Amino acid sequence: MKKISYREAINEALTLEMSRDPSVFVYGIDVADHKNIYGTTKGLIEKFGNLRCFSTPLSEETLVGFGLGAAINGLRPVNVHMRVDFLILAMNQIVNMISSFQYGSAGKLKVPLVIRAIIGKGWGQSYQHSKSLHSFFAHVPGLKVVMPTTPNDARGLLISSIRDNNPVIFLEHRFLYDAVDEVSEKAEPIPIGKSKVLRRGRDLTIVSTSWMNVEAMEASMILAKRGVSVEVIDPRTISPLDIEPIVKSVFKTGHLIVADYDWINCGFGSEITAQISEKCFGKLKTPITRLGFAPTPCPCTRPLEDAYYPNAIDIIRNVEKMLGLSPTDLSTETFYTYENKFKGPF
Amino acid sequence: MKNFSINLYKNIYLIRTAEEAIISVYESDEMKTPMHMSMGEEAIICGIISALGNNAQTFGTYRSHALYLAVTGDTDGFFAELYGKVNGPVHGKGGSMHLMAPEKGLLATSAVVASTIPVAVGAAYTNKTRKNKKVVAVFFGDGAIDEGVFWESLNFACLLKLPILFVLEDNGLAVHTSDLKRHGYKSIDAIVKNFNCKVVSSSTTDVEKIYKIAKSALKNIKAASKPIFLHLKYYRYLEHVGINEDFSVGYRSKKDFESWYKVDPLIMQRKRLLNKGISKQLINKIEEKIKIQIEQSILKAKGSNFPSKQDLYKDVFSETKRK
Numbered sequence: 001m002k003k004i005s006y007r008e009a010i011n012e013a014l015t016l017e018m019s020r021d022p023s024v025f026v027y028g029i030d031v032a033d034h035k036n037i038y039g040t041t042k043g044l045i046e047k048f049g050n051l052r053c054f055s056t057p058l059s060e061e062t063l064v065g066f067g068l069g070a071a072i073n074g075l076r077p078v079n080v081h082m083r084v085d086f087l088i089l090a091m092n093q094i095v096n097m098i099s100s101f102q103y104g105s106a107g108k109l110k111v112p113l114v115i116r117a118i119i120g121k122g123w124g125q126s127y128q129h130s131k132s133l134h135s136f137f138a139h140v141p142g143l144k145v146v147m148p149t150t151p152n153d154a155r156g157l158l159i160s161s162i163r164d165n166n167p168v169i170f171l172e173h174r175f176l177y178d179a180v181d182e183v184s185e186k187a188e189p190i191p192i193g194k195s196k197v198l199r200r201g202r203d204l205t206i207v208s209t210s211w212m213n214v215e216a217m218e219a220s221m222i223l224a225k226r227g228v229s230v231e232v233i234d235p236r237t238i239s240p241l242d243i244e245p246i247v248k249s250v251f252k253t254g255h256l257i258v259a260d261y262d263w264i265n266c267g268f269g270s271e272i273t274a275q276i277s278e279k280c281f282g283k284l285k286t287p288i289t290r291l292g293f294a295p296t297p298c299p300c301t302r303p304l305e306d307a308y309y310p311n312a313i314d315i316i317r318n319v320e321k322m323l324g325l326s327p328t329d330l331s332t333e334t335f336y337t338y339e340n341k342f343k344g345p346f
Numbered sequence: 347m348k349n350f351s352i353n354l355y356k357n358i359y360l361i362r363t364a365e366e367a368i369i370s371v372y373e374s375d376e377m378k379t380p381m382h383m384s385m386g387e388e389a390i391i392c393g394i395i396s397a398l399g400n401n402a403q404t405f406g407t408y409r410s411h412a413l414y415l416a417v418t419g420d421t422d423g424f425f426a427e428l429y430g431k432v433n434g435p436v437h438g439k440g441g442s443m444h445l446m447a448p449e450k451g452l453l454a455t456s457a458v459v460a461s462t463i464p465v466a467v468g469a470a471y472t473n474k475t476r477k478n479k480k481v482v483a484v485f486f487g488d489g490a491i492d493e494g495v496f497w498e499s500l501n502f503a504c505l506l507k508l509p510i511l512f513v514l515e516d517n518g519l520a521v522h523t524s525d526l527k528r529h530g531y532k533s534i535d536a537i538v539k540n541f542n543c544k545v546v547s548s549s550t551t552d553v554e555k556i557y558k559i560a561k562s563a564l565k566n567i568k569a570a571s572k573p574i575f576l577h578l579k580y581y582r583y584l585e586h587v588g589i590n591e592d593f594s595v596g597y598r599s600k601k602d603f604e605s606w607y608k609v610d611p612l613i614m615q616r617k618r619l620l621n622k623g624i625s626k627q628l629i630n631k632i633e634e635k636i637k638i639q640i641e642q643s644i645l646k647a648k649g650s651n652f653p654s655k656q657d658l659y660k661d662v663f664s665e666t667k668r669k
C-alpha cells in the first residue's frame with residue numbers, strides 16, 4: 001500500500017485534475033508563493049503556468065465572486081483561503097450569489113466551483129484563526145460542504161469536488177497536513193455525501209468531524225484496552241449528509257456521542273442529534289451527548305485554549321458516564337499535543 | 347443609417363412602453379415582485395447593448411428591465427417572469443430583480459448592490475484565457491461604488507488587464523440619499539483614472555452618442571487590453587422601488603426631473619427620426635406594432651401557468667458532474 005501525507009494527497013488531487021482538465025485553475029491569496037499553502041499547491045505553476053495557478057490581491061469577496069463568474073462561463077476554479085475565518089468576508093457571494101445561482105437561473109447555469117478553506121488551531125491562534133464554520137455553510141441550500149480527515153479521503157473527495165457541477169466548500173484542518181496514511185494506489189474520486197465507518201464497534205457510536213476523528217480514534221483505542229468497543233463514524237460530507245450509517249450504528253449500540261469540531265449551539269452536532277432522535281427514538285439507551293468547542297471565542301493562551309477544545313480525554317470520560325463505567329486510569333497514556341506533530345496513521 | 351436610428355428608437359420605445367404597461371396593471375396586484383423601474387436610463391442601456399453586438403456578455407442589477415429587454419427583445423418572457431409564471435426566463439424564481447438570459451449573454455442580475463461586479467470580472471477572466479474575444483459589460487449604479495467589492499473588483503480587473511467595460515449608471519441617488527451625502531471625495535473619475543483603466547464620462551441622454559462612446563470604448567479595450575470605466579449620468583424618473591413618482595417626499599424636486607425630461611432619451615430619438623425625414627406615419631406604425639406586441643405578451647403571461655409545487659425543489663443542485 002502506498003502511504004502519503006494529507007498535504008501530498010491534496011497536492012496530488014490538484015495536479016491530477018489540472019492535468020486531465022485544462023479548465024481547472026487554482027487561485028487565492030498566496031497560493032503561488034514559496035510556502036504553497038502548506039505545500040498543497042507545490043509544483044502547480046511549474047507544471048501548469050501562472051494563468052492556472054496565481055496569487056491574488058487580498059479581496060476575499062471579489063475572489064469568491066470571481067470564481068462564480070469563471071465557473072458559469074466554463075472554467076472550474078479552485079479558490080483557496082488560508083483561514084476559513086477570512087472567508088466570512090465573502091459570505092455575501094457564498095450565501096446570496098453562489099448558493100442560489102443555479103436555482104435562480106432555473107438550472108441554465110452550473111457552478112463548478114471549489115472553495116478550499118483551512119481550519120487553524122493551536123499555538124495561540126486565538127479567535128480569528130480557529131473557526132471551522134461548516135455549520136454556517138451547511139445551513140444554506142445549494143452548497144456542498146466537505147470536510148475530509150484522512151489523506152485518502154482528502155484526495156478522493158477533492159477530485160470529486162472539482163468534478164462536481166455544484167459549489168463545494170472544502171474544509172481542511174491544518175493539523176492534518178502532516179498525517180501520513182495508506183491511500184489507494186490509483187487516485188480515484190470518492191463520492192460526496194457518503195459517511196465512512198473509521199472503526200467498527202458494538203458498545204457506543206461516536207460521530208466525529210475533521211480533527212475530532214483523531215481524538216475519537218485515540219479515545220477508542222484506549223477504551224479498547226479495557227474491552228469497550230466504540231464505533232467511530234466520519235460523515236466526511238456535512239452537506240449533503242449521509243445519515244444512514246449513523247442510524248444503523250445507533251440501532252446497534254444504543255448510545256451516541258457527537259464530537260463536532262465546532263461550537264455546539266445550533267451546530268452540526270445538534271443536527272445529527274435531531275435526526276438520530278427522530279430515527280432512533282426507541283433505540284437510544286442514554287441521551288445523546290454533544291461535544292464541541294466551549295461556548296466562547298477561542299482564547300490565545302495555552303491553558304485556556306486547552307480548556308476550549310474537546311479532546312480524547314473528554315470523549316473517554318463521556319463514554320464511561322454513558323456506559324456506567326468507572327474512570328479509566330489514564331496516567332500512563334500519552335496524548336497528542338501540537339508540539340509533537342500528528343503523523344497518523346488513522 | 348436610417349435603419350440604425352430606427353432600431354435604437356424601437357428598443358427604447360419597447361422598454362418605455364413595457365414599463366408603462368407595468369404601471370397600468372400593477373395596481374391589480376397580479377405582478378407580485380418589487381419593481382425597480384428603468385425609466386430614464388434607456389439610452390445608456392440601448393446605446394451600449396447595440397454597440398456590444400452579439401459577442402458580448404452582460405451583468406446587471408435589480409434595475410434591469412431595460413437591460414433584459416435590450417438584450418433579448420423578449421417581451422413574452424419578460425412579462426411571464428413578472429407574473430411569476432413557469433415560462434418566464436427563470437421560471438418565476440427570480441422575478442423583476444433577477445432577470446437573466448444566459449443564452450443571449452445576460453449572465454446575471456442581482457439585488458444585493460455591487461454583487462455582480464466580481465462575477466463579471468471572473469467571466470472576463472475566462473474570456474481572456476479562452477481568447478474568444480468576448481467583452482463583458484457590467485452595469486451598476488452609483489450606490490455600488492460605495493461598496494468595497496466594487497473597488498476590489500476594479501483593482502483585480504485592472505491588475506489582470508481584462509476585457510471588461512465597467513458601466514456606472516449614475517443617477518446621483520442610492521435609494522433616497524444623494525451622492526453629496528455619501529461621498530467623502532470630489533470625483534470618482536479622478537480616482538478611477540489612477541487605476542490601470544481608461545475613464546470616459548458623459549451626461550448625454552442621446553442614445554446615438556452613447557452608442558459612439560461605447561463603440562470607441564470597445565475599440566480601446568481591444569487595442570490597450572485593459573478595462574474601461576464608463577461613467578454615464580441619467581435621471582431616475584420614478585421612486586427607488588415602485589411605479590410612482592416621489593417628488594413630493596422632499597429628497598429631490600420636480601424641477602430636476604423637468605430639466606432632464608427636456609432631454610428624455612425617447613423624445614430625443616423620436617425627434618431625430620423626424621429630422622431624418624422618417625414620416626410620422628411610419629413612426630406611429632412602429633409604435634403601434636410594439637404596443638400590440640406588449641399587450642399580447644401580457645395576455646399570454648396572464649394566461650400562463652404558475653410553476654408546479656414540485657418545481658420548488660428543482661435546480662437547487664445539479665445532478666450532473668464532469669466525467
